[in-house]
Amino acid sequence: MKTTTKTRLLGLAASAILATGSLAHAESKMAGKSVIFVPITMGISLTEAWAKRMKEHAEIGGYTVEIKDAALNTGVMSELLAAAIAQRPDVLVVHNPTVQLLARQIKQAEAAGIKVLQLKLQSNQQSSAFTGANWTRIGTEVAQDIVKECGAGSGKSGKVAIIPGQLTAADSVLMNEASFKVFAEHPEIEVVSNQASDWEPEKARQITATVLQQNPDLCAIFGHWDVHTMGAGAAVKDAGKQDSVLVYATGGGDADACKAIEDGILDREWSYDADGQGRDAATMIDLLLQGVTSADGSMISVESPLKVIKAGEGYRPDLCFKL
16 A cells, blocks of 8 residues: 555656656746737737737746837838847737738748747738638628628618728738628629728718718628727617618627627627637747747648627627626
């Protein structure tokens, strides 16, 4: 009995030493290294959630995370990225406003040995890694739902307004491509507007108000980010058309999104869960700092899980996250 117990204890001790050694080994590869995050803007739940998770992982791993906030200024963003590359961090995290704007600088960073993680919005330029939603899947699923609600047999007009943030942003490019592919198979669906809001709720509200005046029988609005789509939803509410116009959005699924659904400002959100996306991005940073690469040198991609949050049966406030 005593021999068995002793053997078990020695085994546990050995396991503990191995585990501690593995942890120290992992930390030694990350400790003292640096990460720079260049978001389109801070002060929104999306980027704040990502930054929170990055900082949590950095504290555990012993590395630093510096944030350079472009504050919605694309010119400033290019300047900040140039400054970040000059600092030679181990990992650079970029949040691309368009598919082309930062492409040259991403290529420059990678050529200088800086691993670049593209977060949520992709550039045309490949890099070491990407973490974000599958925009083609979202665009397809939303379009299919719109066909179901507004298409043949629905008794509705089939008229749809699309409100991208930027027409050249990766999410809008891919979602529009996927949506129009679905709509092409259903000629009863008519896209009456496809105007970008520049991510601004007030501009989205104004666009929607004009579209509703021109198309009082509008059936659905598809906004490419919940924050500015809430402006569109407010215009629908102001026009007294909440019962006839469905407002679709994509987004990070924070508490404000659930509140908008409860208030009838949004009807359905395809959420990629910004909090979970932040954990995925932070884990990817850990891996890049430890030297992980793909076997064939291609970009490592992690797709964010999706969930549909909508009013009615099955809705729960805890489907959204709180910072």
